[in-house]
Amino acid sequence: MISFKDVNKTYPGGFLALKQVNFTLDAGEMAFLTGHSGAGKSTLLKLISMMEKPSSGSILVNGTELAKIKYKQIPYVRRGIGMIFQNHNLLKDRTVFDNVALPLIIEGVSHKEIKKRVETALDKVHLSAKLKCFPHMLSGGEQQRVGIARAIVNKPPILLADEPTGNLDPKLSLDIIRLFEEFNAAGVTVLIATHDLGLIARMRYRTLTLKEGTMINDGIIEGLSADGITPSGTSTQGAMGE
Amino acid sequence: MSNFHSSQLSQRDSLLRRLLTLPIRHLQQAVGSLGDLWRTPFTSVMTVFVLGISLALPATLHLFVKNAQQVSEQWDSASQITLFLKLSVNDKTAQNLVKRLKLYPEVSDVHYISAKQALKEFKILSGFGQSLEYLANNPLPATILVTPTKRASQADAANELLAKLKQEREVEQGKLDLEWLTRLEAMAQLIKNIVSGVALLLCVSVILIVGNTIRLAILSQQDAIAIMKLVGATDSFIQRPFLYSGIWYGIFGGLLSWLAVSLLAQYLTGAISKLADLYQSDFQLQGLAFSEALMLIAFAVLLGLVGSYISVRKHIRVIEPNAD
Numbered sequence: 001m002i003s004f005k006d007v008n009k010t011y012p013g014g015f016l017a018l019k020q021v022n023f024t025l026d027a028g029e030m031a032f033l034t035g036h037s038g039a040g041k042s043t044l045l046k047l048i049s050m051m052e053k054p055s056s057g058s059i060l061v062n063g064t065e066l067a068k069i070k071y072k073q074i075p076y077v078r079r080g081i082g083m084i085f086q087n088h089n090l091l092k093d094r095t096v097f098d099n100v101a102l103p104l105i106i107e108g109v110s111h112k113e114i115k116k117r118v119e120t121a122l123d124k125v126h127l128s129a130k131l132k133c134f135p136h137m138l139s140g141g142e143q144q145r146v147g148i149a150r151a152i153v154n155k156p157p158i159l160l161a162d163e164p165t166g167n168l169d170p171k172l173s174l175d176i177i178r179l180f181e182e183f184n185a186a187g188v189t190v191l192i193a194t195h196d197l198g199l200i201a202r203m204r205y206r207t208l209t210l211k212e213g214t215m216i217n218d219g220i221i222e223g224l225s226a227d228g229i230t231p232s233g234t235s236t237q238g239a240m241g242e
Numbered sequence: 243m244s245n246f247h248s249s250q251l252s253q254r255d256s257l258l259r260r261l262l263t264l265p266i267r268h269l270q271q272a273v274g275s276l277g278d279l280w281r282t283p284f285t286s287v288m289t290v291f292v293l294g295i296s297l298a299l300p301a302t303l304h305l306f307v308k309n310a311q312q313v314s315e316q317w318d319s320a321s322q323i324t325l326f327l328k329l330s331v332n333d334k335t336a337q338n339l340v341k342r343l344k345l346y347p348e349v350s351d352v353h354y355i356s357a358k359q360a361l362k363e364f365k366i367l368s369g370f371g372q373s374l375e376y377l378a379n380n381p382l383p384a385t386i387l388v389t390p391t392k393r394a395s396q397a398d399a400a401n402e403l404l405a406k407l408k409q410e411r412e413v414e415q416g417k418l419d420l421e422w423l424t425r426l427e428a429m430a431q432l433i434k435n436i437v438s439g440v441a442l443l444l445c446v447s448v449i450l451i452v453g454n455t456i457r458l459a460i461l462s463q464q465d466a467i468a469i470m471k472l473v474g475a476t477d478s479f480i481q482r483p484f485l486y487s488g489i490w491y492g493i494f495g496g497l498l499s500w501l502a503v504s505l506l507a508q509y510l511t512g513a514i515s516k517l518a519d520l521y522q523s524d525f526q527l528q529g530l531a532f533s534e535a536l537m538l539i540a541f542a543v544l545l546g547l548v549g550s551y552i553s554v555r556k557h558i559r560v561i562e563p564n565a566d
Contacts, residue, residue: 049472051563071559072476079474089469103473110263150473 001027002048002158002189007057009043009213017043019213021057025191027157030184032200033193035210041193044210045162048191049083050074062157079107082151082188086163088143090135096122096146097131103154121149125179141172148176152183159183161192165199173199197221268482275486278459286491289455293495296448297542298502300441301530305503307437309528310430323388323404326415329357336384339412343386348394348403353387360385383414397424445545452491452549456484460557472563481554488550489543496542500535 002025009018018040025031035041046052047059050066059066062080069077083089090099100121104114122128125145135143144164151159159180165173177192177199184190194200200207200221209217279286327336333356343352355363360382365374394403400418408416460467467480507529518525530538 049563051472075471075474075476075479078472083472089472091466091469093466102470102475105267106470106473106475106479108263108267111266154474 001025001060001062002191003058003060004044004047005058005060007047007059008055009040009047009052010055017213018047018054018210021210021213021215023208023215023218025189027189028184028187029206030180030190031192031206031208032203033191033208033210034195034197034200036195038212039210040213041195041210042162043213045083045160045191045193048158048160049078049081075106079103079154080156080158082154082156082159084144084147084151084159084161084164086166088135088147090143090146090150092135094134095131096127096133096135096138099135099146100131100149100153102150107154109154117153118149121153122146124152124182125149141168144168144176145179148179152188157187157189159188159190161190163194164192165194165196170198174202177203271482272486272489275483276490278483279487279490282459285455285458289451289491290494290498292451293448293491293542293546294498294502296444296451297495297499297538297545298506300437300444301499301503301538302506303437303440304534305507305528305530307430307433310433312528313525323390323400323407324417325386325388325407325410325413326417327384327386327412328414329383331384331412333384335412336386339410340386342410343388343407346403346406348390348399348406349388350391350394351389353389355385355387357382357384397427448495448542448545449549449552452488452546453553455491456488456550456553457557459484459487460553460561464561467558467561468563471561477558480558484554484558485547485550488546488548488553490546491550492543492546493539495546496539499542500530500538503530503538504535 002023004021004023007018007021008016010016021040021044033041033044043052047054047066048061050069054067057067061077064073064077066077091102094102097118100118101114104117109117118131119128122131125148127142127145127149130138130142130146135146138146148161148164151161161180164180165176168176173196180190180192181203204220206219207217207221208215209221327339331339336354336356340352340354343349357380361374361380364370364382368374388403388407390400390403394400404416404418407413470480507527511527514525514527
């Protein structure tokens with residue numbers, strides 16, 4: 001479960017990235033987070049993953065109040081959150097297997113169990129044949145799927161994805177979203193940040209829309225066609241509050 | 243994906259199992275850090291050489307002090323107390339005194355020189371042989387040379403023994419030349435202090451060298467560290483391979499310094515034996531004992547660990563993950 005209550009985030013220099021953001025994402029729920037560049041999507045994800053601290057307000061993740069946790073507790077809270085990034089964030093000098101195994105090694109899981117779980121996770125993303133490859137030997141889509149396998153391998157209750165389909169073609173994007181749906185069906189809370197309104201339109205999930213740091217919409221966005229253009233002909237900007 | 247999350251807690255390894263795998267993980271990280279050093283051979287070899295040479299210098303100085311002590315101990319045991327007996331003391335009384343002196347626990351050896359023998363030696367050594375023939379009486383007293391035990395040879399103990407011996411009624415005067423002994427001791431102490439000072443400076447430099455090498459390694463892996471933090475790695479998990487690197491540097495640096503000191507000792511043995519022969523001494527250069535070599539390596543490991551610990555504590559915490 002993720003809950004934001006009156007959350008504000010001001011960066012040094014005075015830039016107000018989030019203003020009075022309130023929402024709750026229940027356990028096992030799946031939602032999109034959208035908005036233009038600079039709207040605050042990444043800041044919101046960074047707050048959940050504790051890369052940033054809120055300036056004020058309360059953030060609850062898996063029952064933990066993030067504003068109150070100590071530095072030493074952060075890694076343990078992060079283990080309950082699977083994170084997927086647009087730039088994949090893979091270790092370049094390690095194989096696919098080692099990259100996916102990383103969260104399990106960190107948790108101290110036995111070698112036998114690691115092997116089993118990594119193979120299962122790579123099977124889920126259809127990369128079983130690539131476990132000995134290094135990231136530079138993979139396509140962008142494959143790298144993204146390695147990132148997903150790493151995010152789910154330790155079975156976290158929450159999955160956060162920041163533009164997971166940003167560099168992928170529509171078919172691959174849909175495949176990846178289907179994968180998230182599969183995890184969600186198994187009870188994982190999924191929050192996907194994207195500005196791909198076409199994708200949002202096709203999936204019809206709850207969507208949190210940010211504009212200049214303010215939450216302007218929380219719910220299923222109606223009236224979007226599959227390509228992100230409303231039937232009346234208004235552009236996606238309308239759905240984003242412009 | 244069925245039951246993907248529902249049995250999440252039950253599927254997690256038990257605490258006991260994790261504790262059991264802890265040594266294995268440490269071993270893996272230790273071997274992994276050795277692999278990291280292997281992958282950067284130039285930096286690793288340079289660092290090990292700098293450490294080895296830095297440690298070889300104080301180790302050599304230690305060897306010097308150790309051998310100097312060995313020499314000075316020989317001198318100490320050779321120090322003697324000279325007792326000049328009263329002129330009225332005859333040979334029989336003197337011999338009795340010699341017997342009494344031999345019973346002193348602080349006395350190792352007693353050598354009696356009669357007045358007659360003393361005059362004879364004086365005639366030969368002084369060059370006044372002819373002139374001394376004209377003396378009506380022998381002006382020289384009988385003398386007893388007392389060699390203290392090793393323990394009683396130290397300056398304070400030797401002084402105490404001298405005071406005791408002077409109490410003997412046959413003794414007119416007692417002499418102990420302590421000045422050279424005090425000078426020798428002062429010199430040995432000075433050398434020890436210099437060695438300690440130099441060793442301290444070199445230890446600090448070893449810590450700084452290891453710390454800087456580890457700092458560079460951390461900076462080169464900044465991105466990887468950030469990713470590890472993102473997926474839930476604790477600082478101690480991230481620090482461990484770097485700490486092991488410090489230990490490896492210590493082990494190899496210590497071994498190298500031991501090798502360097504041993505080779506140096508080997509190289510000097512011939513020349514020192516030759517010099518000792520010239521002084522009719524059986525002195526032999528002592529190298530580092532096995533226990534000393536182990537201590538040197540252990541000390542090098544400690545320094546490597548301290549250097550790397552300071553570095554990881556300072557640099558790893560400030561690396562923060564960034565999703566951009």
